[in-house]
Amino acid sequence: xxxxxxxxxxxxxxxxxxxxxxxxxxxxxxxxxxxxxxxxxxxxxxxxxxxxxxxxxxxxxxxxxxxxxxxxxxxxxxxxxxxxxxxxxxxxxxxxxxxxxxxxxxxxxxxxxxxxxxxxxxxxxxxxxxxxxxxxxxxxxxxxxxxxxxxxxxxxxxxxxxxxxxxxxxxxxxxxxxxxxx
Numbered sequence: 001x002x003x004x005x006x007x008x009x010x011x012x013x014x015x016x017x018x019x020x021x022x023x024x025x026x027x028x029x030x031x032x033x034x035x036x037x038x039x040x041x042x043x044x045x046x047x048x049x050x051x052x053x054x055x056x057x058x059x060x061x062x063x064x065x066x067x068x069x070x071x072x073x074x075x076x077x078x079x080x081x082x083x084x085x086x087x088x089x090x091x092x093x094x095x096x097x098x099x100x101x102x103x104x105x106x107x108x109x110x111x112x113x114x115x116x117x118x119x120x121x122x123x124x125x126x127x128x129x130x131x132x133x134x135x136x137x138x139x140x141x142x143x144x145x146x147x148x149x150x151x152x153x154x155x156x157x158x159x160x161x162x163x164x165x166x167x168x169x170x171x172x173x174x175x176x177x178x179x180x181x182x
Contacts, residue, residue, distance in 0.1 A: 022164050062138055063139060063142055063143050063146060064139070065130040065139045066130070066168050067142075068159070069142070069158060069160045069168075069171050070085075070158075070159045071146075071149065071150050071155075071157055073150065073155070073156045073157050075156075076157045076174065080174065081159065084123065084157060084158075084159055084174050085159045085160075085162075086162065087161060087162040087164075087172060089122065089123040089172070092121070092124050092125045092172065093116055093121060093124050093125070094124070094125045094126075094127065095109065095112045095125070095126045095127065097109070097127060097128045097141050098127065098129050100141070102140055102141060105128070105141050105144065106144055109145065109148065109149075110148075110152060112124065113149075113152050113154050113173065113175065114152075114154060116154075116175060117154035117175050117176065121175060122174065122175055122177075123172055123173065123174055123175065124175065125161060125170055125172055125173075126145065126171050126173060127166050127170040128142050128145055128169060128170065128171065129142075129169045130142070130168060130169040142168075145171060149173060153176075154175045155173055155174070155175060155176075156174045156175060156176050157173075158171050158173045158174065159171065159172055160172075
């Protein structure tokens with residue numbers, strides 16, 4: 001089990017101040033029979049790892065905590081990207097990765113994306129955090145997502161969320177329709 005980080009009073013006050021004008025979205029749950037993996041090598045994650053050997057891999061340079069994520073796959077028009085970047089999809093299902101290791105986070109993302117795709121969901125929101133507390137000042141989960149998402153077959157596009165949905169600490173992901181098979 002992952003322990004939640006302990007925040008100082010100063011960090012809590014800073015967080016409250018930053019979130020003062022934010023209203024939470026009602027959480028949409030994906031119907032899923034997914035269980036906590038016994039080991040961190042679920043089928044979906046192994047499928048993602050296998051996809052890394054293909055020639056169509058997308059790998060980006062290392063990102064800073066405040067960098068915006070943006071990936072527009074083939075056959076995704078600018079209008080769809082604009083709608084995605086403005087968060088104009090009604091209450092997408094949310095996955096929060098705070099406190100998870102990179103391996104477990106990618107495992108959860110893969111399972112979440114495939115479950116959402118199977119259910120015909122078009123857009124999901126993944127909260128990865130900015131990673132400013134990392135020792136190297138490199139956002140580990142953000143960089144891992146930026147490299148992993150384009151390699152998951154249901155993913156059409158993604159971009160950083162609006163400030164009210166997490167800003168550069170979260171990403172909207174546009175999925176193919178459920179009848180799409182690569």
